[in-house]
Amino acid sequence: MRYIPNSPEERAEMLRTVGLESADQLFDSIPAEMRLREHLKTPAAISEMELLAGFESMAERNVAARRPSFLGAGAYSHYSPTVVDYLIQRSEFFTAYTPYQPEISQGTLQAIFEFQTLVCQLTGMDVANASMYDGSTALAEAVLMAERITRRKKVVTSTAVHPEYLDVVDTYVQHYGIELQRLDVDSATGQTSTEALAALDDKTAALVVQSPNFFGCIEDVKALAEQAHAKGALLIVAITESISLGLLGSPGSNDADIVVAEGQSFGVPLSFGGPYLGLFATRDKYARQIPGRLVGEAYDKQGRRGFVLTLATREQHIRREKATSNICTNEGLIALAATIYMETMGRRGLQEVAHQCVQKAAYAARRINELEGFSLPYTAPRFNEFVVRAPVEAASLLKRLAAEKKITGGLALSRHYADRPNDFLVCVTETNPRAEIDALVAGLRDLTK
Amino acid sequence: MRYIPNSPEERAEMLRTVGLESADQLFDSIPAEMRLREHLKTPAAISEMELLAGFESMAERNVAARRPSFLGAGAYSHYSPTVVDYLIQRSEFFTAYTPYQPEISQGTLQAIFEFQTLVCQLTGMDVANASMYDGSTALAEAVLMAERITRRKKVVTSTAVHPEYLDVVDTYVQHYGIELQRLDVDSATGQTSTEALAALDDKTAALVVQSPNFFGCIEDVKALAEQAHAKGALLIVAITESISLGLLGSPGSNDADIVVAEGQSFGVPLSFGGPYLGLFATRDKYARQIPGRLVGEAYDKQGRRGFVLTLATREQHIRREKATSNICTNEGLIALAATIYMETMGRRGLQEVAHQCVQKAAYAARRINELEGFSLPYTAPRFNEFVVRAPVEAASLLKRLAAEKKITGGLALSRHYADRPNDFLVCVTETNPRAEIDALVAGLRDLTK
Amino acid sequence: MTERINGSISLMSITKATSHISQNEALIFERSQTGRVGYRLPPLDVDETSLDEIIPQKFRREDDLEGMPEVSEVDVVRHFTRISTWNYSIDLGMYPLGSCTMKYNSRLNEKVARIAGFANLHPLASVEDTQGALQLIYELQESLSEITGLAGVSLQPAAGAHGEMTGVMLIRAFIDARDGEGASSRRRTMLIPDSAHGTNPASANLSGFTVRTIRSTSDGFTDLEHLRELCAHGDVAGLMLTNPNTLGLFEKNIREICSIVHEAGGLVYMDGANMNALVGVARPGDMGVDVIHLNLHKTFSTPHGGGGPGCGPCCCTEELEPFLPVPRVVKDSDAYRLDFNRPQSIGRVKAFYGNFGMMVRALAYIQTHGNDGLREATEAAVLNARYIAHQLTSDYDKPYEAAPMHEVVFTDKRQSRKGVHTLDIAKRLIDYGFHPMTIYFPLIVQGAMLIEPTESVGRAELDQFVEAMRSIAREAVEDPETVLGAPHSTRIGRLDEAAAARKPVLRWKPKTTATTA
Amino acid sequence: MTERINGSISLMSITKATSHISQNEALIFERSQTGRVGYRLPPLDVDETSLDEIIPQKFRREDDLEGMPEVSEVDVVRHFTRISTWNYSIDLGMYPLGSCTMKYNSRLNEKVARIAGFANLHPLASVEDTQGALQLIYELQESLSEITGLAGVSLQPAAGAHGEMTGVMLIRAFIDARDGEGASSRRRTMLIPDSAHGTNPASANLSGFTVRTIRSTSDGFTDLEHLRELCAHGDVAGLMLTNPNTLGLFEKNIREICSIVHEAGGLVYMDGANMNALVGVARPGDMGVDVIHLNLHKTFSTPHGGGGPGCGPCCCTEELEPFLPVPRVVKDSDAYRLDFNRPQSIGRVKAFYGNFGMMVRALAYIQTHGNDGLREATEAAVLNARYIAHQLTSDYDKPYEAAPMHEVVFTDKRQSRKGVHTLDIAKRLIDYGFHPMTIYFPLIVQGAMLIEPTESVGRAELDQFVEAMRSIAREAVEDPETVLGAPHSTRIGRLDEAAAARKPVLRWKPKTTATTA
Ligand SMILES: Cc1ncc(COP(=O)(O)O)c(C=O)c1O
Numbered sequence A, B: 001m002r003y004i005p006n007s008p009e010e011r012a013e014m015l016r017t018v019g020l021e022s023a024d025q026l027f028d029s030i031p032a033e034m035r036l037r038e039h040l041k042t043p044a045a046i047s048e049m050e051l052l053a054g055f056e057s058m059a060e061r062n063v064a065a066r067r068p069s070f071l072g073a074g075a076y077s078h079y080s081p082t083v084v085d086y087l088i089q090r091s092e093f094f095t096a097y098t099p100y101q102p103e104i105s106q107g108t109l110q111a112i113f114e115f116q117t118l119v120c121q122l123t124g125m126d127v128a129n130a131s132m133y134d135g136s137t138a139l140a141e142a143v144l145m146a147e148r149i150t151r152r153k154k155v156v157t158s159t160a161v162h163p164e165y166l167d168v169v170d171t172y173v174q175h176y177g178i179e180l181q182r183l184d185v186d187s188a189t190g191q192t193s194t195e196a197l198a199a200l201d202d203k204t205a206a207l208v209v210q211s212p213n214f215f216g217c218i219e220d221v222k223a224l225a226e227q228a229h230a231k232g233a234l235l236i237v238a239i240t241e242s243i244s245l246g247l248l249g250s251p252g253s254n255d256a257d258i259v260v261a262e263g264q265s266f267g268v269p270l271s272f273g274g275p276y277l278g279l280f281a282t283r284d285k286y287a288r289q290i291p292g293r294l295v296g297e298a299y300d301k302q303g304r305r306g307f308v309l310t311l312a313t314r315e316q317h318i319r320r321e322k323a324t325s326n327i328c329t330n331e332g333l334i335a336l337a338a339t340i341y342m343e344t345m346g347r348r349g350l351q352e353v354a355h356q357c358v359q360k361a362a363y364a365a366r367r368i369n370e371l372e373g374f375s376l377p378y379t380a381p382r383f384n385e386f387v388v389r390a391p392v393e394a395a396s397l398l399k400r401l402a403a404e405k406k407i408t409g410g411l412a413l414s415r416h417y418a419d420r421p422n423d424f425l426v427c428v429t430e431t432n433p434r435a436e437i438d439a440l441v442a443g444l445r446d447l448t449k
Numbered sequence C, D: 001m002t003e004r005i006n007g008s009i010s011l012m013s014i015t016k017a018t019s020h021i022s023q024n025e026a027l028i029f030e031r032s033q034t035g036r037v038g039y040r041l042p043p044l045d046v047d048e049t050s051l052d053e054i055i056p057q058k059f060r061r062e063d064d065l066e067g068m069p070e071v072s073e074v075d076v077v078r079h080f081t082r083i084s085t086w087n088y089s090i091d092l093g094m095y096p097l098g099s100c101t102m103k104y105n106s107r108l109n110e111k112v113a114r115i116a117g118f119a120n121l122h123p124l125a126s127v128e129d130t131q132g133a134l135q136l137i138y139e140l141q142e143s144l145s146e147i148t149g150l151a152g153v154s155l156q157p158a159a160g161a162h163g164e165m166t167g168v169m170l171i172r173a174f175i176d177a178r179d180g181e182g183a184s185s186r187r188r189t190m191l192i193p194d195s196a197h198g199t200n201p202a203s204a205n206l207s208g209f210t211v212r213t214i215r216s217t218s219d220g221f222t223d224l225e226h227l228r229e230l231c232a233h234g235d236v237a238g239l240m241l242t243n244p245n246t247l248g249l250f251e252k253n254i255r256e257i258c259s260i261v262h263e264a265g266g267l268v269y270m271d272g273a274n275m276n277a278l279v280g281v282a283r284p285g286d287m288g289v290d291v292i293h294l295n296l297h298k299t300f301s302t303p304h305g306g307g308g309p310g311c312g313p314c315c316c317t318e319e320l321e322p323f324l325p326v327p328r329v330v331k332d333s334d335a336y337r338l339d340f341n342r343p344q345s346i347g348r349v350k351a352f353y354g355n356f357g358m359m360v361r362a363l364a365y366i367q368t369h370g371n372d373g374l375r376e377a378t379e380a381a382v383l384n385a386r387y388i389a390h391q392l393t394s395d396y397d398k399p400y401e402a403a404p405m406h407e408v409v410f411t412d413k414r415q416s417r418k419g420v421h422t423l424d425i426a427k428r429l430i431d432y433g434f435h436p437m438t439i440y441f442p443l444i445v446q447g448a449m450l451i452e453p454t455e456s457v458g459r460a461e462l463d464q465f466v467e468a469m470r471s472i473a474r475e476a477v478e479d480p481e482t483v484l485g486a487p488h489s490t491r492i493g494r495l496d497e498a499a500a501a502r503k504p505v506l507r508w509k510p511k512t513t514a515t516t517a
């Protein structure tokens, strides 16, 4: 096996050194009846050439990867500068472990410190952790954190939060005695219904909203924060499209208490849903309740600045069942990719990407809205996603669009909402040239006339 | 421009520091009438996304890159382990210059020292340089070196040397007063004709042969060396398919005096003909006549081993017009790739690749030879290339094979030899699965029945 | 060289490393200069609408993204290249972090994960248009099922701890279904050995269990008596056991342990972080284990990436399978599809399907090794650990007699007499060119040094490691100051972590005004 | 830190670098162990024939490749990763080698060169099947023609020196054709300034010319008087001139120089290694130059790769175009083809078409910059050099008054009074974290230090460089020993190059018997 340095002869010598006669004897502590007597039935070894051919032919069957696409809904197609993927492939980054030994891990530690800073700046919050698994689990952790802070057991969530995120929250809190209550969406605006906010009460730990929400509508976060705070509840803001932070008011400036986001938009490949990364930020006063790793500044005896993992007493390896979370491995390398993306795009690039997304989505929305039979059900301002109401069943329309026009037109909402057969969600980013948008519009027209 | 760190404002400040008012003034030493008054008519700047799209569409038009191919003739398709291209992309290697400052260039220097050693071991010679541009220019330099060593002006070359190599030799020596004489090939064996060796005389600086030769035939190098040495001439051996060194007797063991080779087979992409790398090796006694860079062992005051560029007095930057060559920039990174390839494949891998090449080529030759109307004109033993004589014009047969069967079947010898309309050269390597060989055979059959 | 890289005279020559020049680099915010840019986008190709018409001012940022870096592409490349050189990494040498399994990360696996047909695939594209990805998931599920001897596999969990949570929730859901809500509510105890990794109790807690700790015996195994005792009260939902345990020892009584728990109505969860000691040799399913998580980022070599990402598949018996997270990837004759219709499922633990990119790498690992190579890797890993165990016993206290599997624990007992502790030994190893082992884990071993060489280290480097450790043992006696002051060879010395935690500075702020958006 | 990385007390704080631990690594041959393997091939899938039937024993190797390394893939990765860290590189910082133009090597360019449709393309595939590659070559030819103002372009030469040889041969072929063999044979003198790069005379010699050296004036320009004198004998075939010259000065009399040579019946060759000072600002074709080579690996940023590969296109006037190497890449309406039918061509200078992979990168450079960006890069490069020239004049002898273009030359005149020479200053710069400048070139400047920052360095690092140089100037006075003993911070000190050349060891040999195959 070419990944194993020691040759069979070397291994034989080492066996002799430790006083064994055969490799089998290495496993003498495993009772014989439990030991396999033959090889596993997994496939026999293949060469690089064969492996590449096999994987390429699997990848070929993912035809969606080769088509113009208007899918968003929690995973976004953005252009990632070439340097991002190049730099994360430096051995020193991707073959290192969690930076437990700061003297020989300053590269990772400084990068995380920069990541935390960037997340704070974009979200407008005070403190951010070193990443969570993804946006959905970050949200679940935020809900648990709100319970720890408020010691209240009810959590009110907008139904305009990504449905898979809500599912994950359900799973995480199911054994925690937390009651989840869902708020309707205003069928005219597409925003969380303000009437429904009556559900907030003094037992409420947190109000959870997403903005832009799952339907692409921008929520009035500040107003929602006011309502939550009025009841002593925290406001948790979730974001799936982090590029929106380049343009929209930061949750921090709108008084959010905890902000979670999916960071995939920051230069991370779609990769069929993962690995992505959860951003998690909050206020200084809640820093010691934050889940996951934190990196902080530290100095050595000679006064040289460095960085270390800090506030570890929150974590499972110290606090065990009383930890703020069970998370250990997080999304380190993906956070690094996001860091490089944010720094390469920089202040002006993040603004321009956001701007292009908004303009292209507006153009697409306008064009689709002009089509006979199509409408845009929601009036709230949007970032780069919007719901389209088709004159026919959306799922089959999109299926035909894929088959006949080779365009992935968006997400049929029936996947998550059985009662919305004709609606679909369209996402437009800077990676969709106008020609693709025009082809989408033409395709929708052709298939419904 | 995103590759230029200093912002326009910073540049303005620096201009003020140096006492200038505008960037234009930087060029005041260029007389006004020579200065461009408008931008070049090269295209306007484009983004990464646009550039990638443009280059990918150009690459698409290279349909030959996507087809089974039996082309060799100086450029070979071999499998290169993934680590090769990964490691040469380490910044420390590919963004470094020639190792002029050994204290901060030991990585490059040690790699070259290993390269030199590997080349010596494979060719069976004493000393090898740090690389030449490619096999063809290495051969030209070898001819010039033979002239320097022997002070003789006649060089006898086999016509079974790669024709483009012979062209390059012609160009290089045209103003050197060297007379080139070409030796015929034995039309039965395909080897350099032994009778023709009568051309060797005591004015002959060198006999130049290639083995395996351009027609895929293995030359009897030892016998040729004897003949050359009998006249006081040197034997220069050229090799285009370096993988053959894994199996064939080394030129050194066959008494060659100078060995040049194209090292592309060692893990270097085809890349439409370059960058490749010339290998250049000779006997110890000629070390000071070698062209190009050499790396040698050296020690610091504390006795620590390191490596340095050495014997620089041969080179142009010291000796100017009296240098052993005008070469300065060589093929450093490609030599590194070849080094990594040779070390990864290692002793057993180099043997096995060579073995697979031989066996697959033998299989293909046998199958083609069985075809009605096809024959193999040469009887000499071969490595992985062989000439096929078709019952029809080879160039048009191959064109149809490409168009109709999507197979690049080999090289029509008419490209280089107007008098050989029906012959073509077939090369088979470990990258051609049997199915491709069978498809080639079937295609040839179909198109000639 | 020795003198130069050490604070004081060293007793041994250090062979693995030397001191060399290393570039400094500030924070990117300190490099940033107004007006620098590092990106370029294609020009906007649609008619622009006034922004106010699309998004009213009040929803927009007002801070103009102040504080975000402004740098060129060259700045970025130099910034990250420089700071990267401050890290140790697997590619630089042995990385013997016990329990972390720092084995070689194949470049081939990196390459296949980046094939456009995988990397550019949206998770919500239709099943017809993503058959290759679903096939890959399915094939990996099948392989992991064969490797663990367990029928059901979900690849959704994003890391080991996530897999633990999933597994423990399966146990809970199973018992709820088996016993009914009422009876089940009395089974809320999860037994966890004192040697377990911290994620185990944390995950049990997340799933609403009360953790009871099982003692380990003095020879490093689960205390069967104590286990029986704890199982006597009818409240045990399950046991979370690591095997080989975190001391590197195979729990030879595993079958009996499983029986005890099963007889008490509980289920057995195995923490599979140490599966690299067993792959191809023995299967948890054959031992009586009900559910296990794997760390693809350990056993199957997907890169650790300086902290992640991981992938923590959860494998379980057929009985538990109905409870696995949705959606499940299933195969109907020739086509693959997502099955959401699992009424007993614990639900989703993550959006989409898990860390797919890691699955690509893990399948490549399995196919590259082949079944014989998988066993070979296990043998080589265990042999390397056994070799170290054998070579260091003369110089360090080895608290457990039993032959270790893939990792071995030592302590600082002998050295601490001279005031040299595990932390000091670890730091001194840095000067010898090594990344230290895992220290102070497992918690039950005072001054633990948990050494896991993995199969990716050749004998020469193992010998260097042994030499380094022996040399440090000598230094601890003859020159303890050098050890206590280590590392001496790094760009910074030991950092004051206590001060850092007391007044945490967790982000950069501009020197002048500390504004937030 | 300063104390630690210096041999003696430093007078200045070193801000750019620190000392850090660095892995040692032996030669691969010393790592090799019998029986290790690092590769795997698919099984042979054809029927095997006995090898003796195919290739008789006498043609086969007998040494079983003894001595070739046997290592695993992990060994290879660690080997090269470790040794790589001993190198300085552009990505680590400013690399101010004068004349070498160490600018940023874009990662995008690396990516496009690796697109399978380029990387896997065989050079002998038919023109129909390689239209994309031919198009790329053609477009690059067109761009370079526009940039140089010269009509004919061949991309065949593999590096600068190769381009020089090609260009000089064009001149010879042109004169042969113009004057006839007989008259031409009396024109065998090539004039080359004393400041020229060594490749110039070497290339002239390769083309059968006798080199006559032109003096430079004391202010750093071609001596027109001397040129006229040398041109008076009817034997001059041409002049090889670098512009800006190797002192970094633009030859302001270039038009007059060209006229003198032209009137004497010769042609003007321009060494275009310094074209990065002119791109978008002025064109050699507009100056009277007949032929030029470019270094794509300098001006157009294809990576230097630790010594190569390069690409040295040769650009010439319409008059010289018929003599360019075959084949030429030409365009017929919409299709590209190879033109071999050039009876006047000097012939081929390289197999196939040149270093195509470098052409891909260079075209990407040109398109990414765009016409405005090309000029911007030139401006930024010249400004950076001017800035350094301005800042260092107070501490170092600047032998020429004229404003430098993209690089500036200083000398050690002042420092050498205290016995500190250019070599020492260069070595000391290493301790300050910089790669030294080019030293002792051009040869006409005693103790030359030729500094070329390029546009790829930001002001902060330029200022660090200036500070470092100033600090060394102070050290040269106050603490010369520290400078003379430098570098102090590297894994090895100055190597004994004289001894190395005296008894050269140019390859590894096994300790025991030194066998060759
Ligand atoms: C024994 C053990 N269990 C569980 C875990 C947790 O795995 P992860 O870090 O992937 O969440 C670890 C990882 O360090 C471990 O060593």
Ligand SMILES: Cc1ncc(COP(=O)(O)O)c(C=O)c1O
Residues within 6 Å of the ligand: B327, B328, B329, D099, D100, D159, D160, D161, D162, D197, D199, D200, D242, D246, D271, D273, D274, D295, D310, D312
């Ligand atoms: C002025 C000058 N001319 C010519 C050359 C030769 O170029 P190359 O190294 O590409 O052969 C160089 C390269 O160092 C140079 O600086």
